[in-house]
Amino acid sequence: xxxxxxxxxxxxxxxxxxxxxxxxxxxxxxxxxxxxxxxxxxxxxxxxxxxxxxxxxxxxxxxxxxxxxxxxxxxxxxxxxxxxxxxxxxxxxxxxxxxxxxxxxxxxxxxxxxxxxxxxxxxxxxxxxxxxxxxxxxxxxxxxxxxxxxxxxxxxxxxxxxxxxxxxxxxxxxxxxxxxxxxxxxxxxxxxxxxxxxxxxxxxxxxxxxxxxxxxxxxxxxxxxxxxxxxxxxxxxxxxxxxxxxxxxxxxxxxxxxxxxxxxxxxxxxxxxxxxxxxxxxxxxxxxxxxxxxxxxxxxxxxxxxxxxxxxxxxxxxxxxxxxxxxxxxxxxxxxxxx
Amino acid sequence: xxxxxxxxxxxxxxxxxxxxxxxxxxxxxxxxxxxxxxxxxxxxxxxxxxxxxxxxxxxxxxxxxxxxxxxxxxxxxxxxxxxxxxxxxxxxxxxxxxxxxxxxxxxxxxxxxxxxxxxxxxxxxxxxxxxxxxxxxxxxxxxxxxxxxxxxxxxxxxxxxxxxxxxxxxxxxxxxxxxxxxxxxxxxxxxxxxxxxxxxxxxxxxxxxxxxxxxxxxxxxxxxxxxxxxxxxxxxxxxxxxxxxxxxxxxxxxxxxxxxxxxxxxxxxxxxxxxxxxxxxxxxxxxxxxxxxxxxxxxxxxxxxxxxxxxxxxxxxxxxxxxxxxxxxxxxxxxxxxx
DNA sequence: CCTTAGCACTCGGTACTTCAGAGTGCCAAG
DNA sequence: CTTGGCACTCTGAAGTACCGAGTGCTAAGG
Numbered sequence: 227x228x229x230x231x232x233x234x235x236x237x238x239x240x241x242x243x244x245x246x247x248x249x250x251x252x253x254x255x256x257x258x259x260x261x262x263x264x265x266x267x268x269x270x271x272x273x274x275x276x277x278x279x280x281x282x283x284x285x286x287x288x289x290x291x292x293x294x295x296x297x298x299x300x301x302x303x304x305x306x307x308x309x310x311x312x313x314x315x316x317x318x319x320x321x322x323x324x325x326x327x328x329x330x331x332x333x334x335x336x337x338x339x340x341x342x343x344x345x346x347x348x349x350x351x352x353x354x355x356x357x358x359x360x361x362x363x364x365x366x367x368x369x370x371x372x373x374x375x376x377x378x379x380x381x382x383x384x385x386x387x388x389x390x391x392x393x394x395x396x397x398x399x400x401x402x403x404x405x406x407x408x409x410x411x412x413x414x415x416x417x418x419x420x421x422x423x424x425x426x427x428x429x430x431x432x433x434x435x436x437x438x439x440x441x442x443x444x445x446x447x448x449x450x451x452x453x454x455x456x457x458x459x460x461x462x463x464x465x466x467x468x469x470x471x472x473x474x475x476x477x478x479x480x481x482x483x484x485x486x487x488x489x490x491x492x493x494x495x496x497x498x499x500x501x502x503x504x505x506x507x508x509x510x511x512x513x514x515x516x517x518x519x520x521x522x523x524x525x526x527x528x529x530x531x532x533x534x535x536x537x538x539x540x541x542x543x544x545x546x547x548x549x550x551x552x553x554x555x556x557x558x559x560x561x562x563x564x565x
Numbered sequence: 566x567x568x569x570x571x572x573x574x575x576x577x578x579x580x581x582x583x584x585x586x587x588x589x590x591x592x593x594x595x596x597x598x599x600x601x602x603x604x605x606x607x608x609x610x611x612x613x614x615x616x617x618x619x620x621x622x623x624x625x626x627x628x629x630x631x632x633x634x635x636x637x638x639x640x641x642x643x644x645x646x647x648x649x650x651x652x653x654x655x656x657x658x659x660x661x662x663x664x665x666x667x668x669x670x671x672x673x674x675x676x677x678x679x680x681x682x683x684x685x686x687x688x689x690x691x692x693x694x695x696x697x698x699x700x701x702x703x704x705x706x707x708x709x710x711x712x713x714x715x716x717x718x719x720x721x722x723x724x725x726x727x728x729x730x731x732x733x734x735x736x737x738x739x740x741x742x743x744x745x746x747x748x749x750x751x752x753x754x755x756x757x758x759x760x761x762x763x764x765x766x767x768x769x770x771x772x773x774x775x776x777x778x779x780x781x782x783x784x785x786x787x788x789x790x791x792x793x794x795x796x797x798x799x800x801x802x803x804x805x806x807x808x809x810x811x812x813x814x815x816x817x818x819x820x821x822x823x824x825x826x827x828x829x830x831x832x833x834x835x836x837x838x839x840x841x842x843x844x845x846x847x848x849x850x851x852x853x854x855x856x857x858x859x860x861x862x863x864x865x866x867x868x869x870x871x872x873x874x875x876x877x878x879x880x881x882x883x884x885x886x887x888x889x890x891x892x893x894x895x896x897x898x899x900x901x902x903x904x
Numbered sequence: 905c906c907t908t909a910g911c912a913c914t915c916g917g918t919a920c921t922t923c924a925g926a927g928t929g930c931c932a933a934g
Numbered sequence: 935c936t937t938g939g940c941a942c943t944c945t946g947a948a949g950t951a952c953c954g955a956g957t958g959c960t961a962a963g964g
Contacts, residue, residue: 249956251955251956251957252956252957253955253956254955263907263908264907264908264909265908265956266907266908266909266910267906267907267908269956269957269958270906270907270958272957273957273958283956283957284916285914285915285916286913286914286915286916286956286957287913287914287915287916287954287955287956287957288915288916288955288956288957289955289956289957327724327725327726360706361704361706361712363702363704363714365700365702365714365716366700367699367700367716373700373716373722375702375704375714375722377704377706377712383712383714383722383724385666385722386666387666459822460822461800461818461822462815462816462818462819462822464818465813465814465815465818466815474804475804476801476804476805477801479800479801479803479804480801483798483799483800483801588927590926590927590928591927591928592926592927593926602936602937603936603937603938604927604937605929605936605937605938605939606935606936606937608927608928608929609929609935609936611928612928612929622927622928624943624944624945625927625928625942625943625944625945626925626926626927626928626942626943626944626945627926627927627928627944627945628926628927628928
């Protein structure tokens with residue numbers, strides 16, 4: 227009962243603070259939310275909440291502001307994932323439906339997400355490590371030069387240049403192409419290395435150097451450079467945060483310039499949940515201590531393949547943001563599965 | 566004589582303001598630069614310069630600040646393009662030498678440029694419109710589905726999905742591939758459409774729908790979607806400008822999010838010069854009125870193919886920036902020509 | 905035991921004033 | 935044309951006062 231009211235107070239504080247960006251006091255609280263008690267009572271509750279570390283005072287004579295811990299409780303127990311409004315949903319579908327290829331889907335998604343949430347958006351390309359090979363093509367560019375094009379089931383295309391030690395014979399190349407595809411097509415990336423062990427032994431001695439060069443390129447493509455790509459958008463929204471509340475945007479911009487950081491942001495989702503929220507200092511990345519990150523996985527044909535997310539101030543609208551991120555994740559999953 | 570000193574004064578004002586970011590007064594000027602005359606004389610010159618619109622006063626009792634026009638004069642007549650320092654040059658060469666493919670070159674270049682100039686860097690991919698086809702590959706993905714991979718001499722790769730109206734015959738496909746390459750390989754993009762007119766007539770009636778689908782894809786790749794790509798980096802430097810001088814970074818960030826804008830920034834170089842400077846309002850793009858843009862072309866095998874550049878505050882170090890941008894442009898031109 | 909009215913207290917923000925200093929423009933003399 | 939002198943302007947810092955929002959505490963009431 228009492229406990230209930232305290233939570234209600236916390237919720238009210240979070241909601242008010244998120245919408246006004248100003249410390250909220252006991253009087254304003256009873257006026258805006260009908261809590262049925264007097265400001266004095268609220269003050270007692272607030273003192274208790276402060277003792278427990280959920281809220282804090284910027285200075286003695288100011289209202290209260292939620293702490294990271296307060297937001298955490300709010301997200302875990304007090305907020306609901308708000309679905310997209312019908313017009314938003316409609317806008318999303320219309321905007322994404324026009325995408326012509328994978329690059330286009332990713333670019334559009336990041337724009338969409340940034341626009342809907344008014345925050346910085348991150349979109350990760352379907353992970354290669356969870357993908358299958360669709361086809362491998364070998365293209366002769368010059369006498370000793372090949373290009374390998376690896377087509378992934380998600381629509382991604384990887385290419386590598388290969389320099390061969392000796393001039394290439396067209397018929398050998400055709401043979402290699404056919405056998406290679408027989409071997410790796412439809413295989414998940416993870417099992418390609420195994421499939422290709424001792425592959426070169428099936429070829430004539432003279433041809434093995436070339437075969438090995440090709441195998442090397444293929445292996446590199448499926449193992450070494452699984453560099454997951456992340457696209458970023460909506461950074462201009464960062465500038466509007468600082469107007470409302472003190473926060474240095476420079477470190478945030480710096481952090482967001484590193485692909486590695488973006489990958490960590492998206493990658494470290496706690497395993498089970500489809501949607502993950504990391505609040506303020508919970509965030510492991512220096513420079514982003516005063517931001518929150520909301521991420522969601524998306525799946526292709528039921529298999530989770532990558533994540534999308536947004537980065538915003540800790541005082542964000544968690545309900546709305548979580549709803550939007552989730553909705554977009556689900557929808558692009560569907561789009562990718564259709565292909 | 567007199568005219569000369571006025572120019573010297575303007576130069577001194579620009580240099581001082583660029584380094585201190587504070588309005589510069591007559592007294593400070595004679596102290597820091599040995600102009601051989603008294604502050605009063607400088608004041609007269611300043612008044613004249615102000616009349617001509619080269620400098621201005623933020624408020625009555627402050628020193629002078631260069632106007633866009635002042636910077637323009639400075640750049641045109643008073644500054645020299647400062648070459649990279651040996652360590653910088655060394656750093657550049659080492660950093661770019663490790664690049665493994667075109668994407669890598671572009672990404673590294675943008676990082677390098679942002680780091681050397683401490684500004685926002687833009688790097689444009691080699692333009693397709695000035696490129697030649699190296700090879701066209703057709704890959705059968707399913708019974709009625711093809712992927713076309715177009716390899717450009719600059720190392721860029723474009724791909725398109727093609728849905729054929731009827732099942733594809735492998736031998737027809739091989740024939741098409743061979744003839745298509747005979748037709749377009751080594752051709753500049755601009756002459757491909759002509760080469761392919763009436764190309765389908767060489768095939769049997771039954772195969773023509775497929776041939777036409779392929780031709781359509783190729784034509785689309787070489788004409789319609791010549792979407793020049795631009796990569797962007799170093800946006801965090803924007804945040805440090807505002808500390809020193811009033812400038813809203815939000816509109817700048819917004820503008821830089823649009824590929825179209827980036828292309829205009831890089832594309833509208835005045836034709837002859839290899840290096841172009843656009844100062845403040847000279848800039849045609851809304852949101853960038855208080856920034857300057859320094860761009861340079863780069864060439865591949867003597868042919869200019871695209872541009873790189875930086876965006877920074879109007880009070881930038883023009884000499885150094887121009888030198889850096891030019892050096893980087895020349896160097897990546899050399900790298901690309903080697904491939 | 906919880907609630908609440910009353911009250912004293914704290915302290916940030918605003919408004920106002922004052923003051924010093926930097927910088928200018930102008931004038932008259934060299 | 936240059937320069938020293940001088941009056942003038944205006945910003946920015948520093949100091950002061952004050953209002954008001956907000957709190958914590960206490961004592962009374964349910």
